[in-house]
Structure formats: structure tokens, C-alpha cells
Amino acid sequence: MTASATVEMGTELPPLVLPPISRTTLALFAGASGDRNAIHIDIDAAHAAGLEDVFAHGMLSMAYLGRLLTSWVPQSRLRSWSVRFTAITPVLAEPTCTGTVTAVDGRTATVDLAVALPDGAVTLTGTAIVELP
């Protein structure tokens, strides 16, 4: 499904439901993205920081939100966006990405974004400015 001329306040993007984030995914994402903080891939580094286990990169969840947006509109229409990381995403978590149009102003739409876990914890919130056709 793609955004059409019928985008209006309250329009919901088709949610993106992710499978559990495995340790393999964290390792592959660290290498492919360049986000190599050991706290995401090395349990010894996590322990040294006082954590029980590694946790997912915030930018992995933001990349999932990017997939939510680019499966809705061509990427060239994404003008700007920002997120706040509101909670840690534990390894093996199953995030769901959602987006809702909260304003339409001429040829741009404002989309409120969120990533949540099955227990209700919200890990990211954000806003995107998207150009309409």
C-alpha cells in the first residue's frame, strides 16, 4: 500500500511488525551500519556497564521506522524526521512500528511515529515530514 491523494489527518500507515531481534541481527547490523559500540554485541561489555545483557542499537529501530516510511512513500518524499529513544530495546524483543498522519498542510504531511514492544513499552517516538504527491 502506498500513500495516495487521500492522505488525511488520522490516516494510519500499515504497521511493520518485526521478528525477534536476534544476537546475529545485532552483530550483522553493527558491521553493516558502522555502529560498533561493543555494548550491543559483546555481553562482557554489557556486564562492565552494569547491564545484564546486550541490547539493540537504537538506530536499528530507527532503521525499521525508515522501512515503515519508505514502504509507504518513495524515500525521495521524506524531507526530514527525528526520533527520541525513550527506552532500551532488549535483545530478542519484537518491535512493532506504527505511524499516524497528524497534520496535512498543503503538500506536506506530518506523521507521528512510534516503536513499541509487545508488553506496551514504547522505545522510540518521532515525527516525519513527508511530501505528498
Place this chain on the structure above:
Amino acid sequence: MAEASRTIAAIVGQEQGPVTVEVERGRLVAFGRAIGETDPTYTDVEAARAAGHPDLPAPPTFLFGLDLETADTLGFLAARGVDLGAVLHGEQAFTYHAPVHAGDTLTFASTFAEAYSKAGGKLDFLVRRTRVTRAGELVAELDNTAVIRNGGPS
């Protein structure tokens, strides 16, 4: 707002780069696979060309990691006394001015723009602003707010 700790406040005003790096096609494929991308536009050059791209497009967040690695921001902060185990990513923003594709040569120039403290000094915030250019043309701007937990693990 309250002042950040001495270690963090001393970083404000410092710059990184400019550093230059090529966007590699194979890296974009690896990134797409790592994030479970199902749209072949991002992992298959033929599909990208069929969609009107000159090569694989860089997905929306790709520039973040490329900058982090190329500028070695984690090493830069560690060398200035920041405990990387205490650093969390607080906020991230992107503004796009032109599409980026595999084969592009990009230059990243960053400034640590401001720092402040919250929660009675338990948390420091450090804002880093990055301009990404291609042959002098501004293609994207990134704003990264790091959160540094003071006083050891919590």
C-alpha cells in the same frame, strides 16, 4: 539549563572532520539485509534502476553509521574521557536535501554544538551536528543527541 560535567562541557565547540568516504554498493546490500529490508530497490541494483535510481539508494538512516564509523566518533569521545558504556543515544534527526546512492563520495563535517545537564547532574546531553556534502553540494544534515549517565552504572 544546568551545566554539563567538565568532561562533556570541554567537548563543546570541538569539530570532527571533514572526512570523506565512498558509499559502497555491497555495504548497502549488507545494511538492507541486516534490517530485514524486503523492498528489492534497496538490495538489487536492477530493481533500483527499474525504479529510476542510478544505483542502490542509501536508506534513510544509513548515513548515521557511515559517519559514526568514518569519523570514529566513539574513539573521539573515549579519547576525551567519556565512558562509552555510559553513553546512550537520546535523539536523532535527519534532514535530506538530495538523494544518495552507491558510488557517491560523501564528506562529513561535524561540530559538537552544545551540552547541558538534567536530573541533578545524573544525565549529561551532548549535541553533535553533521553536514554531509557531495562535491560541495549539501545532501543531508544529521543531529545527534547523546545521553551520558554520570556516577557509574544505573
